[in-house]
Amino acid sequence: xxxxxxxxxxxxxxxxxxxxxxxxxxxxxxxxxxxxxxxxxxxxxxxxxxxxxxxxxxxxxxxxxxxxxxxxxxxxxxxxxxxxxxxxxxxxxxxxxxxxxxxxxxxxxxxxxxxxxxxxxxxxxxxxxxxxxxxxxxxxxxxxxxxxxxxxxxxxxxxxxxxxxxxxxxxxxxxxxxxxxxxxxxxxxxxxxxxxxxxxxxxxxxxxxxxxxxxxxxxxxxxxxxxxxxxxxxxxxxxxxxxxxxxxxxxxxxxxxxxxxxxxxxxxxxxxxxxxxxxxxxxxxxxxxxxxxxxxxxxxxxxxxxxxxxxxxxxxxxxxxxxxxxxxxxxxxxxx
Numbered sequence: 001x002x003x004x005x006x007x008x009x010x011x012x013x014x015x016x017x018x019x020x021x022x023x024x025x026x027x028x029x030x031x032x033x034x035x036x037x038x039x040x041x042x043x044x045x046x047x048x049x050x051x052x053x054x055x056x057x058x059x060x061x062x063x064x065x066x067x068x069x070x071x072x073x074x075x076x077x078x079x080x081x082x083x084x085x086x087x088x089x090x091x092x093x094x095x096x097x098x099x100x101x102x103x104x105x106x107x108x109x110x111x112x113x114x115x116x117x118x119x120x121x122x123x124x125x126x127x128x129x130x131x132x133x134x135x136x137x138x139x140x141x142x143x144x145x146x147x148x149x150x151x152x153x154x155x156x157x158x159x160x161x162x163x164x165x166x167x168x169x170x171x172x173x174x175x176x177x178x179x180x181x182x183x184x185x186x187x188x189x190x191x192x193x194x195x196x197x198x199x200x201x202x203x204x205x206x207x208x209x210x211x212x213x214x215x216x217x218x219x220x221x222x223x224x225x226x227x228x229x230x231x232x233x234x235x236x237x238x239x240x241x242x243x244x245x246x247x248x249x250x251x252x253x254x255x256x257x258x259x260x261x262x263x264x265x266x267x268x269x270x271x272x273x274x275x276x277x278x279x280x281x282x283x284x285x286x287x288x289x290x291x292x293x294x295x296x297x298x299x300x301x302x303x304x305x306x307x308x309x310x311x312x313x314x315x316x317x318x319x320x321x322x323x324x325x326x327x328x329x330x331x332x333x334x335x336x
Contacts, residue, residue, distance in 0.1 A: 002028040061088035061128075067095060075108045078127070082112040083187045088128035089115075096122050096245070111181050136189035137263045140210050143182035144256045147221045150175050151249050154224045158231070158242040165232035172225050179221040206263060209326045213259065213319055220315045226317035227308035235302050241309060244293060248313050251282055255319055262326060274328050279327070286317040 012019045027033065039050040062081065066074060081089045089099075091105070097120075105125060111117050114129040150172055157168035190211045194204070231241065258275060290310050297307050 033275060036163055053146045060086050061090070062086050062218060063090040063092060063094065067093045069285065071101065071104055074104060075111070076109045078105070078115075079111055079184060082115055083184055083191060085188060085192045088118070090124060090126045092122070097125060100261060111184060113181060113185070136186060136193060136210050137208050137260070139182060139185035139189045140214060140263070141260065143179060143186055143214055143217050144259065146175070146178040146182045147217050147224075148252070148256070150221045150224050151245075154228055155245050155249060157228050158238045158245060162231075162235070162238050165228055165238075169225070169228045169232050172228055176221050176225045179218055183214050183218045186210060205326060205329055206277060210263065211321050212322050216315050216319050216322070220312060223308045223311045223315065227305060227312070228302045230302065230308060233302075235299065235305050237299060240297050241305065244289075244309050244313070246299070248316055251313075251316050254278070255282075255316065255323070258318075258323055262323060262330075272330065276324060276327055279324045282320040283317050283324065286314055289313045
């Protein structure tokens, strides 16, 4: 994030209006001149001039030497560039980029869906994005949908013959990759949004909440996958597991509806109170659900099955708690 600069400037009288001269350096950096259009955002005591709305956002790019970077670290490096918000990355090497290394880089792009190979030569590759910044809500919605798919096939696995659980595990584990990719998109969108100067505090709360929920969704998906893996080792009570999964899935779908409406700002004060009550009920049931699962599903030698089911409902309750905090904050702001 660029350093925020400040200085005191004197307002000038121009006709019947007040005029403020913009810093010359800032105008040059943003290619602003007479006749340029900008967006003015303001509150009672704050004013911000934004050039991004008129298509003047500067490209964020980097050149990085990968000559001495181990191949197993390259995946994390490129993913980090993507999350942080670099729109163009030039990877250079003192050596010729081998076919194997090129394949590795291309495989990493599966986790960075807006990146593609723009240009390449014997010892360099330029990767970057095509298109604009994705809205964090759409990214979070995709992650919710990806987890919903994992949920769906996890329940289907427990509805099937217990001997088929191992086959389902392989497929569900692959679906979990989609959740991981969606989480990267949420993180990336969050980074891009918080880089905007003088962000509205309510907007900041949305960004933080979305990032926390995204992390919880990724953990939820992991527990669903691991539940199938552990149960595939001959767990004898698949029907009981299915009952709790169906209950958790029902709550999960209700939470997604709340998340979507909250993030879109569709709640007024009259709707917040009953929604808060529903969310608090989910949170308060966390302990009783844990106790019931421990009593009804526990099987010696399959303790991890019980653990994963408990965590699945627990994480859903944690998402509800994030929403309670956000809704409470919005409710207080609307009633000050």
